[in-house]
Amino acid sequence: MTGAPRAVLVGAPGAGKSTVAGLLAREWGVAARDTDADIVAAEGREIADIFLDPGEAHFRSLEKAAVAAALAEHDGVLSLGGGAVLDPDTRALLAGHRVVFLRVGLADAVKRVGLGTGRPLLLGNVRSRIKALLDERAPVYASVAMLVVDTDGRTPEDVAREIREGL
Ligand code: S3P
Numbered sequence: 801m802t803g804a805p806r807a808v809l810v811g812a813p814g815a816g817k818s819t820v821a822g823l824l825a826r827e828w829g830v831a832a833r834d835t836d837a838d839i840v841a842a843e844g845r846e847i848a849d850i851f852l853d854p855g856e857a858h859f860r861s862l863e864k865a866a867v868a869a870a871l872a873e874h875d876g877v878l879s880l881g882g883g884a885v886l887d888p889d890t891r892a893l894l895a896g897h898r899v900v901f902l903r904v905g906l907a908d909a910v911k912r913v914g915l916g917t918g919r920p921l922l923l924g925n926v927r928s929r930i931k932a933l934l935d936e937r938a939p940v941y942a943s944v945a946m947l948v949v950d951t952d953g954r955t956p957e958d959v960a961r962e963i964r965e966g967l
Pocket of ligand 1: 811
């Protein structure tokens with residue numbers, strides 16, 4: 801597929817999508833792009849603020865458009881916000897792309913996300929929210945992925961190497 805991203809990284813918050821995307825892009829000599837960053841740049845506001853007003857539904861519609869645009873335009877490495885694959889239209893757009901699911905367990909996700917989170921969905925009890933999110937989403941991430949890579953206890957460099965070898 802010409803013009804398609806070299807890899808599209810999906811997974812829960814704390815999976816290391818942006819970090820691994822940066823490493824892969826550097827090693828492949830291509831650009832890294834992130835749909836959360838695209839939305840923040842286009843709106844001129846942080847994601848947490850968009851979630852507050854006008855709300856999550858609006859963020860999800862911005863996200864859907866951001867994913868569609870990035871898939872059409874970007875031929876480097878693309879990382880998606882953790883909730884992007886919840887949208888059925890977005891999942892359909894991902895068909896045929898080199899989608900990699902970065903799998904993370906509860907302990908590592910909590911450790912990586914930390915408590916000072918700018919992630920609106922995780923405010924409150926970070927641990928129980930991440931657990932609910934992992935339980936709900938793991939099958940969805942797996943359903944769109946052509947490669948699944950475990951990230952628990954591993955460095956981003958090690959994860960990036962497995963992706964390069966596996967794609
Ligand atoms: C979200 C994950 C965030 C961001 C938004 C919602 C989610 O991205 O898109 O806060 O629903 O999981 P990261 O996966 O980069 O944290």
